[in-house]
Amino acid sequence: MTESERAPIPGYLYCPRCGQQDSPRGAPEGCSRCGEPLSYEPPPQGAPAAVVGAQDWPYTALLPPVPPVTLGEGRTPLVPSRCIGPQLGLDLWFKVEGANPTGSFKDRGASVLVSVLRAMNVSAVADDSSGNAGAALAAYAARAGLRARLFVPEHASPRKLAQIGAYGAELTTVPGPRSRCEEAVRKACRDDPALVYASHNTSPYFIEGLTTLAYELLEGIPELGPEWHVVLPVGGGGLLLGLARGFSRMGRAGASPRLHMAQPAACAPLAKALLRGATSPEAVEPLATLAEGASIPKPHRGRQVLAAARASGGSAVAISEESIQRAQEKLAREEGILIEPTSALAPAALSPLMADGAVPAGAHVVAVLTGTGLKAL
Ligand SMILES: [Zn+2]
Structure with missing residues (x-):
């Protein structure tokens, strides 16, 4: 299907770097002028979408006005810390995103992305992910009746591949470095005109779905503002961007909570850049890490993520493998929450954020626990 054959949806796409506006028809990977991944702006007063089935999105007026493909994602538990918060002297809350339908926050993004592509009459989607994003896309494609192809590196975890395959997605293993998977998706889309690159890294609609986490946090914590701190794992940084956009859209642009990024020391291009005052990601040579979901050496939206974290007054830390493992065990044994190492x-x-002075003693903090530990056992 050529781009002109796809149905347009209301709203517009724009480039956050150069301001260029693009048609919301199709699934462009970046700005036609400078290549930067695009943002989507819904129509001013998003009309309520036509409801398909019994379920609707809870924040439908803030999302692209298309019929939703939903599995009841979001509405995840916000749980006070029993142990770690009191030990550190923090008012600490956990947002448990592993409670989403496929086990991670990616379901929020996949729901909106697949809904938009279906509304554009797309019939088949492709992405490169061996982890949570792949599972989310496969599940929502199945729900929407779309064909899905996932390109995965050959060293991907068999358990995660089994989850993607269980939803009926076609898996293609790609030898060599991770970047080869992206090349393989692009080639497959050129060879099969029905296939559309539904990239969780560059699609503006995926980010739109992630804004719902901000709306939910504001609903659960009405006083959430600049006195609050949100700490989250960052790989590509889509979740941080989604939070920043969500808070901004709710009129919290100048009163957003501080968004602090946590990256594995083994691969921390954004944390290093933020701490050095740089505006684009540092060049890094990634090492092996338990936090595989956050091992993204060249984040496509890196400049946007750094700008958003900085605008919120947030900081960054790079975490050792030992600390990742210790925190994962502590969450399970002392808080009763099983999370994956990336979370x-x-x-x-x-x-470390307290030691750096970024989070003061007694502060109000939400730690986003991005995915379940069940896939990582
Ligand atoms: Zn541009």
Whole structure:
């Protein structure tokens, strides 16, 4: 299907770097002028979408006005810390995103992305992910009746591949470095005109879905503002961008909570850049890490993520493998919450952020626990 055959949706796409506006038809990977991944702006007063089935999105007026493909994602538990918060002297809350339908926050993004592509009459989607994003896209494609192809590196975890395959997605293993998977998706899309690159890294609609985490936090904590701190694992940084956009859209642009990024020391291009005052990601040579979901050496939206974290007054830390493992165990044994190692970056970041003075003693903090530990056992 050529781009002109796709149905347009209301709203517009724009480039956060150069301001160029693009048609919301199709799934462009970046700005036609400078290549930067695009943002989506819904129509001023998003009309309520036509409801398909019994369920609707809870924040439908803030999302692209298309019929939703939903599995009841979001509405995840906000749980006070029993142990770590009191030990550190923090008012600490956990947002338990592992409670989403496929086990991670990526379901928020996949729900909106797949809904938009279906509304554009797309019938088949492709992405490169061996982890949570792949599972989320496969599940929502199945729900929407779309064909899904996932390109994964050959060293991907068999358990995560099994989850993606269980939703009926076609898996293609790609030898060599991670970047080869992206090249393989692009080639497959060129060879099969029905196939659309539904990239969780560059799609503006995926980010739109992630804004719902900000709306939910504001609903759960009405006083959430600049006195509050949100600590989250960062790989590509989509979740941080989604939070920043969500808070901004709710009129909290100048009164957002501080967004602190936690990256594995083994691969910390954004944390290093933020701490050095740089505006684009540092060049890094990634090492092996337990936090595989946050091992993104060249984040596509790196400049945007750094600008958003900085605008919120947030800081960054790079976490050792030992701290990741310790935090994961502590969450399970002392808080009763089983999380994957990537999610453990958030609680592991609390002590270093306090030591740096970024989070003061007695502060109000939300740690986002991005994914379940069930896939990592
Ligand atoms: Zn541009």
